[in-house]
Amino acid sequence: MPEGKKRILTGDRPTGSLHLGHYVGSLANRVKLQKEYESYIIIADVQALTTHWEKDENLKRDVFQITSDYLAAGLDPELSTIFIQSMIPEIHELTMYYSMFTSVNVLRHNPTVKSEAAQHGFKDMTYGFLGYPVSQAADISIFKAHLVPVGEDQIPHIELARKIVRRFNDLYKSVLIEPEVLVGDVPRLIGLDGKAKMSKSLNNAIFLADTPEEVWQKIRNAVTDPARIHKTDPGHPEVCTVYEYQRVFNPEEVQEIENDCRQGHIGCVNCKKKLSEKINQLLEPMRERREKYKNDSIREILMEGTKKAHRTALDTMEEVREAMGINYLD
Secondary structure (H helix, E strand, C coil): CCCCCCEEEEEECCCCCCEHHHHHHHHHHHHHHCCCCEEEEEECHHHHHHHHHHHHHHHHHHHHHHHHHHHHHCCCCCCEEEEEHHHCHHHHHHHHHHHCCCCHHHHHCCHHHHHHHHHHCCCCCCHHHHCHHHHHHHHHHHCCCCEEEECHHHHHHHHHHHHHHHHHHHHCCCCCCCCEEEECCCCCCECCCCCCECCCCCCCCCECCCCHHHHHHHHHCCCCCCCCCCCCCCCCHHHCHHHHHHHHHCCCCHHHHHHHHHCCCCCHHHHHHHHHHHHHHHHHHHHHHHHHCCHHHHHHHHHHHHHHHHHHHHHHHHHHHHHHCCCCCC
16 A cells, blocks of 8 residues: 555446446546545446346446546546456455355345345345345455445445444454545436436436537436426526536536526526536546547556456455464465
8 A cells, every 4th residue: 555545445336337427426536536545446347246137248348338437537547446346356255254244134224225126126135136235345345445435325335344344353353444434525416307316227317428419419308497488487496407407517607597597588498508518518528538548458457457456455365364264274
């Protein structure tokens, strides 16, 4: 670990392209934090199988897509170690050790697990799905992460990770770091339909890889104030999805837009055009960075990042095995 630098572990399951909700919720923060912390970015492909085990033909595509999104957003492979979870066997070994003293009842009562089970319609949870918070605890602790940036829905997982690490250190030897949680200060971005969070499955998202034309078409069809029929009608920004996006992506003009909307001085089409311009200004540098990295360079970045992550995991597991007394032949 670099002198004076603490460590971060964060990442995503590769289940499709990343969108603006991911960017404002965590990605933008990761880009900033990579200069202050030693950053490990996990592509959690094993955990993706907890809900997408029947769609594994898309996994390779999604691994490369999410890496492209990371690089486009500004994650620098010189500063952030981007790696593939399944290629670090020590993570799975540590997951098994943790599972020996983590009860099924604790996992069943995890609110995030219950919420996701309901979302996916799982009446009978698989062993892998029920236990993925244990795998997540292993992800975090094997890299001795001091800080884990997450959304609010992931807080129960990090609390469980803290308990598991504390339990391990109490049972055996204090070799692991109890992680702290960092929650972003940007509210969850609602979808373009105004009814739910931004999501690929709900077809209400603007993706980081969208073209300028795709961005405009999506924003043009976004939900606005349903009570406003004519341009000169007084608007109600507080119920308008586009206004919520203006607050996030166009803070310089948002007060003027709000006043003009309430007084009927700006129509919804013009408001949407302003938003489209701002979002495309945000995405344009990402488009340029995406072009810089082609499939061959992405593959090399993943290989180098995974090699580095593997070395770190090996070092931690030597300490874990020694603490547990299972280094029999040393």
